[in-house]
Amino acid sequence: MTALATPLHTRTAAPRPDPFASLNDEQRQAVFHGRDGTAPPLLIIAGAGSGKTLTLAARVARLVLDGADPQRMLLLSFSRRAAQDLQRRVGRVLHQALGFGATQRAPELPWAGTFHSVGARLLREYAERIGLNPAFTIADRGDSEDLLGLLRHEQGLSSTHKRFPMKGTCLAIYSRAVNSREPLTEVLQQRFPWCRDWEAQLKALFRAYLAEKQRQCVLDYDDLLLAWWQMLQDPGFAAELGARFSQVLVDEYQDTNRLQAGILLALKPDGQGLSVVGDDAQSIYAFRAAEVRNILDFPKTFEPAATVLALQQNYRSTQPILQACNAVIAEAPERFAKTLWSERNSAERPQLVSLQDDAEQGAWVADEVLAQREQGIALKRQAVLFRTSHHSAALELELMRRDIPYVKFGGLKFLEAAHVKDLLSLLRWSQNPRHRLAGFRVAQLVPGLGPAGARKLLDGIAHAVDAVAALQAFRPAPGAAAAWRELRECLAAMGQAGAAWPAALDLALRWYRPQLQRLHEDAAVRQADLEQLQQLAGGYASREAFLAELTLDPPEATSDEAGPPHLDEDYLILSTIHSAKGQEWSSVYVLNVVDGCMPADMAAGSAEEIDEERRLLYVAMTRAQHRLQLLVPQRFYVTQQSARGDRHLWGGLSRFVTPAVAAHFDRRCSQRVAALATAAASSPVLDIGAQLRSIWN
DNA sequence: TACATGGATTTTTTT
DNA sequence: AATCCATGTA
Numbered sequence: 001m002t003a004l005a006t007p008l009h010t011r012t013a014a015p016r017p018d019p020f021a022s023l024n025d026e027q028r029q030a031v032f033h034g035r036d037g038t039a040p041p042l043l044i045i046a047g048a049g050s051g052k053t054l055t056l057a058a059r060v061a062r063l064v065l066d067g068a069d070p071q072r073m074l075l076l077s078f079s080r081r082a083a084q085d086l087q088r089r090v091g092r093v094l095h096q097a098l099g100f101g102a103t104q105r106a107p108e109l110p111w112a113g114t115f116h117s118v119g120a121r122l123l124r125e126y127a128e129r130i131g132l133n134p135a136f137t138i139a140d141r142g143d144s145e146d147l148l149g150l151l152r153h154e155q156g157l158s159s160t161h162k163r164f165p166m167k168g169t170c171l172a173i174y175s176r177a178v179n180s181r182e183p184l185t186e187v188l189q190q191r192f193p194w195c196r197d198w199e200a201q202l203k204a205l206f207r208a209y210l211a212e213k214q215r216q217c218v219l220d221y222d223d224l225l226l227a228w229w230q231m232l233q234d235p236g237f238a239a240e241l242g243a244r245f246s247q248v249l250v251d252e253y254q255d256t257n258r259l260q261a262g263i264l265l266a267l268k269p270d271g272q273g274l275s276v277v278g279d280d281a282q283s284i285y286a287f288r289a290a291e292v293r294n295i296l297d298f299p300k301t302f303e304p305a306a307t308v309l310a311l312q313q314n315y316r317s318t319q320p321i322l323q324a325c326n327a328v329i330a331e332a333p334e335r336f337a338k339t340l341w342s343e344r345n346s347a348e349r350p351q352l353v354s355l356q357d358d359a360e361q362g363a364w365v366a367d368e369v370l371a372q373r374e375q376g377i378a379l380k381r382q383a384v385l386f387r388t389s390h391h392s393a394a395l396e397l398e399l400m401r402r403d404i405p406y407v408k409f410g411g412l413k414f415l416e417a418a419h420v421k422d423l424l425s426l427l428r429w430s431q432n433p434r435h436r437l438a439g440f441r442v443a444q445l446v447p448g449l450g451p452a453g454a455r456k457l458l459d460g461i462a463h464a465v466d467a468v469a470a471l472q473a474f475r476p477a478p479g480a481a482a483a484w485r486e487l488r489e490c491l492a493a494m495g496q497a498g499a500a501w502p503a504a505l506d507l508a509l510r511w512y513r514p515q516l517q518r519l520h521e522d523a524a525v526r527q528a529d530l531e532q533l534q535q536l537a538g539g540y541a542s543r544e545a546f547l548a549e550l551t552l553d554p555p556e557a558t559s560d561e562a563g564p565p566h567l568d569e570d571y572l573i574l575s576t577i578h579s580a581k582g583q584e585w586s587s588v589y590v591l592n593v594v595d596g597c598m599p600a601d602m603a604a605g606s607a608e609e610i611d612e613e614r615r616l617l618y619v620a621m622t623r624a625q626h627r628l629q630l631l632v633p634q635r636f637y638v639t640q641q642s643a644r645g646d647r648h649l650w651g652g653l654s655r656f657v658t659p660a661v662a663a664h665f666d667r668r669c670s671q672r673v674a675a676l677a678t679a680a681a682s683s684p685v686l687d688i689g690a691q692l693r694s695i696w697n
Numbered sequence: 698t699a700c701a702t703g704g705a706t707t708t709t710t711t712t
Numbered sequence: 713a714a715t716c717c718a719t720g721t722a
Contacts, residue, residue: 079711116712141712149716158717166707166716221712255711287710388709390713450699477698552712578710600709616710 019097020058026311027055031062033275033307039247041271041306043298046279047340048325048622049316049584053082056251056277057089061097064107068247074267075112077251078285080553082582086251087112111245115260117552119224122241123231130231133217137428138551140415144220145171146437151208157201165195165202174206178222179257179289216436225259232266242267253278253298257289271302280336281329282619284578286612296334310338316584318346321628324664325621328656332611350621350628352593352653352662354669356676361633362398364670365589368629369404369572372587379405381586383573385620387598391591392574405571409579415550419516419526423533424547426508430494431543433467445515446487448480468495487511501546502537509534577620588624593617593632593654614656630657630665634673 020031030044046052064070075090077083087109095106111118120138127134139147149167157164165173173195177187184203188196195202213220219227232238248268250256253276256264268274276298283292299306314322319342326339355361369382386392392408399406414420422445428438436458443454457474464470472492476484490511494504509530516530517523540546573585592598599613621628632653657665 114712163706163717168715169707224712285711288712390709448699452698479699576710 019061019093023055023058024051024313026309026313027051027058030055030309030311031058033059033309035062035066039273040304041268041298041302042275043253043295043306043308044275044277045295045308045310045336045338046277047310047312047314047338048279048282048619049314050311050340051313051315052277052279052311053085053089053251053582054093055311056086056249056275057093059275060090060109060247060249061093063247064094065097070107070109071111072244072246073109073111074118074245074248075109075251076115076118076248078114078255078290079252079581080114080117082252083112083114083117085582114552115256115263116221116224119228120219120552123219123224123227126231126237130227130237132227136217136219138224138548139213139218139220140551141171141221142416142421143218143437146441147212147218148174148205148209150437150440151205151212155201155205155208157205162197164198165192169195170202170205173202174209175222176289178226179259180291181258181262216434225263229259229263229266232263238266238269242269245273247273248275250274250276251278254280254283254292254295255285255288255290256294258291258294259289261291261294265301271306281332281338281615282581282622284581284612284616284619286608292334296336308336310336312338312340314340314342316625317342317622317628318344318348318626320346320349320664321621321624321626324350324628324661325618327661327664328614328621329618331656331658331661332614346626348627349664349666350624350630351668352657352665353629353631354667354673355631355633356670356672357633358394359398360670360672361591361631362395364631365395365591366398366402366404368589369587370402372627377586379570379572382589383575383580383583383585383587383623384589384591385575385577385580385623386591387577387600387616389576391597395574395591399572405569406574407571409573409575414529417526417529419520420529420533422515423508423512423530424550426490426512427505427543428547430491430504430508431547433461433471433491436462442487445512445519446476446480446483447518448483449476453477453480501540501542502534504543505534505537577616580623581619584623584625586625587627587629588620589629589631590617590620591631593630593657595652595654598654598656617654617656 020028023031030042033042034040044052044055046055060073060075063073075083075086077086090109090112091106095104098104098106100106113121123130123132124134124136126132127136145167148170152158152164152167152170169192173184173187173192176182176191177184180187182190184199184206188199188202213223232241245267248264250264255278264274264276276295278295280292280295283290283295286292299308317325322340322342329335353364355364365384369379369384372382373379384392384395396406396408415424422441425438425441428435429442433439439458439461440454443449443457444451449457453476457471457476460474461467461470472488474484474488475481490507494507512530513527516526520526536550537546540549575583577590598617599610621630653662
């Protein structure tokens with residue numbers, strides 16, 4: 001593009017290098033789209049590893065160089081990691097593009113973040129004008145579940161002769177209905193058919209849930225989007241917010257749901273100034289009501305239709321790996337046509353490895369990982385990916401046995417651990433004695449105080465004029481009196497230390513530590529999490545700020561038994577495929593590429609679900625730069641069973657690895673499998689597993 | 698009223 | 713594996 005030859009701002013210093021010089025033609029088109037003064041809507045279909053984040057960052061930089069106000073740019077993405085990546089990259093490109101020195105800082109982009117965090121900020125800012133208490137707190141999933149559980153019990157739904165869905169299921173149903181904007185009947189029919197009989201009761205429960213949230217000034221994750229959307233249904237607010245943001249750029253568009261698409265459409269009804277980036281082939285969040293249709297239908301949403309550009313050059317993987325990936329996704333029925341290509345050639349093809357079972361799979365991966373490290377590939381540049389968190393269990397055992405350090409992403413979240421919830425509830429309750437949920441949880445930590453006692457206490461507080469006095473005046477059953485006094489004194493002290501932060505947390509910990517010892521066998525491990533919490537606390541100005549921000553931006557995971565390795569150490573990456581999105585490693589191992597696992601047997605119901613599982617495998621494979629192994633254990637243990645159970649299924653190779661796909665792989669197998677195969681070759685070949693399964697097909 | 702026990706149920710991925 | 717719920721006991 002010739003425009004680059006002319007400096008954008010007059011300078012006296014030596015001409016700085018063109019910040020966009022490294023872009024390829026497709027990327028350049030995306031960056032300079034709409035430069036003629038108009039800003040028609042833009043959809044960038046960015047294949048895996050095609051420099052998506054770089055391109056989006058460069059587009060932001062280009063807009064700023066052309067005079068756009070960074071304060072008026074809205075940058076949205078779905079996950080926290082993508083939001084951080086984007087922010088960092090934009091900063092770097094801008095810094096370079098403006099020719100700043102090491103001491104100068106690039107202009108900040110105050111409105112960059114996840115949909116949820118930006119929603120929270122906007123709602124707080126506009127709270128008073130839209131009838132919201134600006135001091136609202138944000139409930140994470142655990143909080144929301146607990147509240148539903150409480151109401152579920154109060155409505156007498158816990159002791160019915162036929163079982164009512166559990167609190168987690170209730171929240172899943174509610175969330176699905178909100179995010180997909182579908183009526184409850186539809187949601188139950190499609191996704192939760194076993195709960196269909198409870199429609200009326202669920203409706204009543206959700207009504208109560210809404211009322212209770214309003215009474216407590218609490219918003220859950222879904223409310224952050226829903227309230228934002230509702231605000232934008234008012235033409236006045238829609239116009240005001242639409243004008244406030246001159247540019248709206250969205251990353252990971254394939255993971256947005258109907259509610260999020262509605263927000264974007266209300267902000268930019270004609271699509272002017274709207275750019276979205278995504279890859280329909282990598283849409284893996286339908287379970288959270290993400291709509292592939294959002295990205296597929298984006299162009300024709302607008303009049304005139306949005307421009308569609310595709311980034312097809314892949315900078316990540318070797319050509320043999322890409323060919324295998326392309327073969328997998330080629331079997332997906334509906335998608336934007338694109339074919340990734342790479343200049344990185346290599347003789348090494350990806351490998352399909354047959355193994356006997358889970359344990360052998362773990363040993364194999366450990367062997368391979370160490371062998372690679374001998375070749376100079378650090379552990380950090382290798383990753384093991386899997387469908388669900390617990391699939392790495394056997395591998396983790398093996399890694400621990402061999403002292404191979406690793407870090408696991410995905411799985412149990414920090415905020416979901418019981419001990420973290422306990423401590424945070426104590427902080428919340430001390431901040432607001434009327435916080436029923438927090439109080440209910442904390443009170444029951446007192447030995448001798450159960451649900452009934454806790455309810456009596458909280459009812460007293462709720463009806464009293466002076467909540468603090470009511471709390472202090474409470475007299476529990478005699479057996480609990482002494483233990484209760486300790487908590488009461490702790491709360492009083494925390495109240496007095498109200499201004500002093502993080503001293504209040506120290507007080508809370510002093511009371512909680514003995515409870516932790518009493519309640520949990522593995523108190524030492526959990527204690528480490530609490531210490532991490534203590535570390536974090538110092539970084540926040542107040543208890544309020546700490547509690548508010550922790551909900552939207554929590555630490556990655558709870559500390560493993562191995563403990564988090566030091567940053568300078570080398571460690572292997574273990575990750576769920578979902579958590580691996582957007583990342584890349586030199587060597588990638590994908591565990592359990594077996595039917596029943598990929599696709600997961602519970603996700604094998606509908607055609608859409610199968611398609612999503614296929615994309616999941618595609619996402620996993622496209623993470624690999626130089627080396628890719630799909631592992632296929634012949635015998636795959638069923639996870640839900642007693643500790644010594646031996647239930648397993650004779651898994652076949654995943655249905656996504658069709659003969660056409662397999663042709664792109666080299667076959668390998670462990671020695672034991674090889675030995676079995678030789679033995680089998682001299683006798684009739686019989687696939688009992690497939691025959692047994694076919695009975696039920 | 699609190700707690701222990703046993704049987705049943707649900708089962709993933711993230712904000 | 714974790715949670716929920718009914719039942720029995722102190």
